[in-house]
Amino acid sequence: MTDSPRAGSVNGFPRPETLAVHPPHVEITGSRPLGVPLHQGHVFAFDSADALAEGFTSPDAFLYARLGNPTVRTLEDAVARLEGGAAALSHASGMGAINAVLLGLLGSGDHVVAQTCLYGGTYAVLGDLAARWGVDVTYVSGSDPEEVRAALRPETRLLYLETIANPTTRVADVPALAAVAAEAGIPVAVDNTFASPLLCRPLDHGADIVVHSATKYLAGHADVLGGVAVFKDRELFGQVRRHSVEQGASTDPFAAWLTLRGMQTLSLRIERQCASAAELAARLEAHPAVEAVRHPSLASHPDRAIAARLLPHGGGGVISLDLAGGREAGRAFVEAVRLASLSVSLGDVKTLVMHPASTSHHQLDATALAAAGIGAGTVRLSVGIEHVEDLWTDLEQALEKTP
16 A cells, blocks of 8 residues: 655655655745855756766756856856856866866877966976976066067967966066967967956957966855866857867866856955055065065066056055075064965955965976066065055064074
8 A cells, every 4th residue: 555645746756755755846926036045965956867967967967066056157157257258167276176177178299389487387288288298488587578479380289378476476467478370370278376457358359268276266265175277159158168078177066156156346445455465565675674565556566567567456465575685584473463364365355475486386496486577586476455554563573583
């Protein structure tokens, strides 16, 4: 004898053991959630075998979270819209996004033209690809189109730049360099982490791919690890996605949800951080313990003319400074700050300081550090949203303790 269907049953199966496994789904009518819903589930059910089979070949289907998730898709669409792109891929970290682009576009024997002053992790990946895959890399300054033109070869497959370089704050002439690459049919990838789409949209200046460490300014609160790659067209998106989903560096839905939450205050944070960074850079430049300061807002910045065109709304929240006392001065300074935190990462609401040569760029030897413009006494300062006068008081007392 079987139980007859009754209220609260699941397809006619009413026993409590079954009901506990299959909770009801609440349908929302007449209203909508004001915030983005968190779809934490990693697997989705289908009504037919054919629909499930089709889901494996459709980039728009939701069947398994490594291949797609509604909350993650919301993040991808949000960042793509901010950057003016056709589609985006979210990843578990900024390096996940960078690796997805490089591994999705490059093969054995290919050639890459890349900016000399790159993030240390990117530099390390390119070095690994050179050693294991025979991918050749030519490094250029990022400011001279003719230098890029001379570096191009028949086997060149990518031009890789950073809008604002990590940690030197050099500003690549993206429009001029991308124009040279376009003439040769070479796609251009730009790491836009330091600028965010609020200060620059590289796709508007000729880039084909934009990469973000969402960990930084997009999320902004030191509680998320993530990365996003935005594509100008769906053809490039599809080419990278085919490799990306198999690499498995997918974004956790909760991390995507936290990033979306952080992005709601992005414009306010960026405005405050840019203003404070410009003010602190000007004061640091006048301090006797500081040998050099680099921030795109300064008249002394080597790329000031480019920055004025490419970053009209601010030079970002990161300052690079060289202390007159070299490595020991840098060590003393980062240990002497009290309000700022000695920490990796950047783009946080809190001000962070670090010594790049021994941390983010430890993979580089002395020659590579010098080529990237990183000295023994270089300190990277990521300005938060604290009051600028409190920040200056902290930096000033720390500078007084440097040898």
